[in-house]
Amino acid sequence: MAFTLNVNGTDMEVDAAPETPLLWALRDHLRLTGTKFGCGIAQCGACTVDIDGVATRSCQFPVEAAEGVKITTIEGLGAEGEHVLQKVWTEMNVPQCGYCQSGMVMAAAALLKDIPEPSDADIDLYVDNICRCGTYPRVRQAIHRAAELLKA
Amino acid sequence: MRAFARWFARLAVVAVAAVVAAYWYGTRLPSSPFDGVQAAAAMPLETGQYAARVSDCVACHSTHDGQPFAGGLEMGTPLGSIHATNITPDPEHGIGNYSLADFDRAVRRGVAPDGRRLYPAMPYPSYAKLSDEDVAALYDYFMNHVEPVAQPNPPSEIAWPLNIRWPIEAWNIAFAPTDSFEPDPEQSDFWNRGAYLVQAGGHCGSCHSPRGVAMNEQGYDETDPAFLSGALLDGWYAPPLRGGSGNGIGRWSEDELVAFLKQGRNEHGVVFGSMMEAFNNSTAFMTEADLRAMAHYMKSLPRASEPLWEYDETTTASFAGGMAEAQPGAQLYLQKCSYCHGRDGQNRGTFIPPLAGPSSVLADTPASVINIILNGAGRVVSDGVPDSYRMPPYRVQLTDREIADLATFVRTSWGNTGDAVTPEEVRELRERTDPFSDRVIVLQMR
């Protein structure tokens, strides 16, 4: 079946079964591989994308429900790394292997949209992604730093 | 004293006589229309196989790793565990020596060839309504199309004297109807077909009808308002199947109901818990025409009036702009659930079910909500294809209190009208339920 998805501001056509998770439509059909496959059951957050302003795990979001919504992936957050989170992530040496980080950044971006100056507790609630390398302390520091930069 | 002794002796005689009579009655073989009848020539495989799928024999008479119909599934009862028996045509351990009449008595009356009464875990009070044709088809299927398996039946764990079977006959007299299905002449053939499937083979009431103090189902057809009015069984809440009005399937169309039974999902919900097993092994295999008839029948059943659920948007709005002051359940929902179920609690197509408004969150009992958070959902197999939208179990990740907070939040948000859930309720279910498995479980019948 053909579906029209609005991804990063552009309408794109995907021909896939209705139950196909958005993750695979993005990665395999649209070749937007920045959104990662980690678990397939919405436990790790590596596939986090923004759907209408809410961080959503795309591995458990059927493409049949993805029409008529606005989808933003890591590629659309700041294609050249211009988003404040991308900048502080780079400066503060946050990623290790980096595989979970597009999901981390997308979760953090949704957090900052909701709460421009998040507390540690807010970060705990909004960024529940898994990082096997253990970048959590740096992710936390980087989110605080980004909030400071946004405020200034 | 002597008078008393005489009185006592007389009483003893009467009592013994009564026991002997009851024993005789409780072990006698009821009659069968097939008494003295030889089974007809073998039928095509499909005939009996379909009847067996409708009646979902395999769900109880097989284990996940065992041979089809070889029995062995453990069933907990308040008195101890019993095991479903071997119903393959093995002559020693199975039903190989059963005549058609023996088979009929077991299926429709709950009586073994030696007169032993079966435990009513076997839904013979529902199967009593099976037609002679369907019983003969089932017999043909088990005798001619199922592989014999020489697997002994495990002994039941119910201790003497509670394991004496003949007193079950008293339960049968009190609670188990023996009437065959009588079509309602006022209704269409279509309606009657649905009623037959729901009441007889489908034995929907086994889970969906409330039970009395003796575990007896309250009503076996639409004449009883309790029939299919929702019940709690094995840690899952089976919602009302009376769809004439109200919440739950009262809000579903017949088409949506058919989709649910055929595909395992629609925009209102996805099969889970015991219904996932009933779907994977039974309704998924039924014909569209039969499912339509069942849906038509269910939608015709009137329902006691109840407060109607209405979506409340304030929950969704409450997520915006900081959760520091929110209740712990809302925080946990944001942290663990909102990534799939959204802040609005609405469905995502037919694959992510809504948490706003379904029967299981509106019910008096929180069992299903707790159970599915604890243990997750199994894999729904539609058209032979397992889905991959499964609810993960949170048994390992969340404490009793956290699950209680979360369940409370879900049951009281978006207009849902459930009560608060306590950690004790979670602990009890945690102890009683098995850890989850993501293995695909469709029991093969051959």
Add this chain to the structure above:
Amino acid sequence: MTEHMKLSRRGFISTMLGTGGALVMGLSRPVVAATLGAKPWDSFGEGAAFTPWLQIDPTGKVTVYVTHPDIGNGVVTQACSYIREELACRWEDIRAEYAAPERDHALGGVYSEVGGPLGYFSGRSTFEDRRTAYMTAAAGARERLKAAAAEAWGVDASEITAEEGVLSHASGQSAPYAEFVAAAAAVTLAEEPAPKPREEWTFLTKASPAKIQIPEIVTGRAVYGLDVRPPGMVYAALRQSPVMGGQLVSYDFEAIRDMPGVRAVVEVKPTEPGEPDRIKPAFPLGASVTGSAIAVIADHYWQARTALDALPVVWDDGPGAKWLNIEMMEEAAMAAVRAPGETVELSVGDVAAEFEAGGTVVEAEYLTPYCDHVQLEPLNCTALITENSAEVWAPAQHTQQAFFVTVQETGLAPEQVKLHQTYVGGGFGRRVFGDDTRMAVAVAKGYPGVPVQVIWSREESVRQGRYRPLMGAHMKARLDDDGLPSALQMRVSGGPGFFSNGLANTAFPLVVPNAQIESTVVRDFHIKAGPLRGPGYNSFVFFHESFIDELAEAAGADPLDYRIRIYEKWEDEGWVKILNVLKEKSGWGTPLPTGQARGVAIGNWGMGGRPQHGTTLGAVVHAEVSTEGRVKVHRIDVAFDSGRVMNRDAVQVQLEGGAIFGLNLAMNEKLNVQNGRIVEGNYDEYPLIRMADTPEIHIHFEGLTDHDRYDEIGEPPVGPVGPALASAIAQITGKRPRSQPYREHDLSWGGGEA
């Protein structure tokens, strides 16, 4: 012998003019004749005999060729740092590329001889041989640039300075490197410059550059194994025998033939036992053999995976199915340590005589479970196999081993094989042996002519691991009148492939006057073990340090002071220095509320029985246990001695991440077994620490002894955090967890009410 000398002897450093006039620094040597014909790799200019280490293009951009795949530890950045130190170019001008293993092979191991079997391994980037190779090449390039400028400006090359990519002379002449790149390529130096002595370093150990690939990561452009998309690629969903060692009996392709996108089913047969090696591998190929497997190939992964789930498959489970549950295996491991071991690993003095002497004897048994790496990127690999070529894209942790297993599995000549190293979504030891690459190649062989991306689902990845082995230990010690052990007996066991070599990674048995260590292999364990972030070490530190804690308790001593008394006998001062730093910095001894305590532990990764080797690391864990038994870790203090550090920030983040890894391993991780199958498949049942569970972590650099080494950082923190937490738990609850993970223990105390 330094690498500089090796290079001089085996080849000669030279330059060449690259495409568009680039300066390429590298090594020339006689080409192995057989490799000249095929030339499947990208050629640098005309001379296939040339192996580049770095290239400066005419705009001044510098490319560094790196053999070590970066698995998140910053090894690529480290290679660039060596170049930056000697070349004095601008950091922003440096980029890196992986050095192709086929070129290495064609040139007789020109890259891989630096580091031996670990030449293409994802770690040890700070070891001297590697460092010297890069710095030699960069110094040569710098001097050539100077020589070229000297020629142009008519001055002496020794008067020219090179700084931030600019050559300048006191006369006022100044030009960016770019200007002299072409000329430099033609320069022949009378003598190749030696790398700077470390006293003259201005960048190494001073600057802490962030990983150079981060801009690609945060924009989603970094290409991991799962992200390669060669033209015409199809996808394969893989399933292996659910019981390791089992065999495929049958499957029914007809049941899925008509499903959308389905192209084929490929069966993979187990590798023939005793198959001869077709190439000399880095690690024995036995660790990479394939088991029985089946794969569905389809246009899209989702289609392949769905069809695989629907494919009826019958397996013969094989002998492994006899292990009905993990308890059976645990009992077998423990039974093995209750009798004398089959191998004596260490024997000093007379342990038996000491035990007979009486006095205080302490005995305890410990156990660590099977654990999976659960690296975030599930196993995968992409391969295009034809009759006479193989092209493979692998997220390998040892690029060369992936190349070797491709040669082995295809039977092709090495020069027909091309291997692309991709970014790696976590390694932790899982992607070292190349079993994943080999399986993917085996599948692609069955569907030749198009690239096939073979993907393990998360569940498949977890259930077909090469695990941290299940290991048992029985410890026994006698205490002298001073409370210190006079005799130590340790018996350890594990399945085939468990890491008894890690036993040499502690000083403890070396400072006890009488010590005997014995090991036993439980041969019928069918579950495969492999290296997991500190193989062997992450269990042995738990055994040793938990036991020392019990000895301290028996001696009535403070656990930290007791360790100082034990380890001050060891000739490496780092141990005591670390313990003293921890004592000072962690708040050790300051009172804590009821229900909280601090525990300490220390270990060494890589010492191999020698002082001043490896990295010694100690941790203090401050934990709280609720009366219901719920554990919360508030703070971890880490002090360490790797000698010196190259990149302070890189060390800091590795130690933070490693401490979290060690904490999770001890607290949460365990695989269960049911009828020979691994039960857990995904993060729902195999929980990992998340943001909200992450404690405050303090890394203390004051433990460094400034000994002349830059030892490893990834593995060391994984060992001590677990036993330090066990110690804290024991102090709070009176219950000492002697097996991991601790979450399985009932740790309620004081009546257990909330």
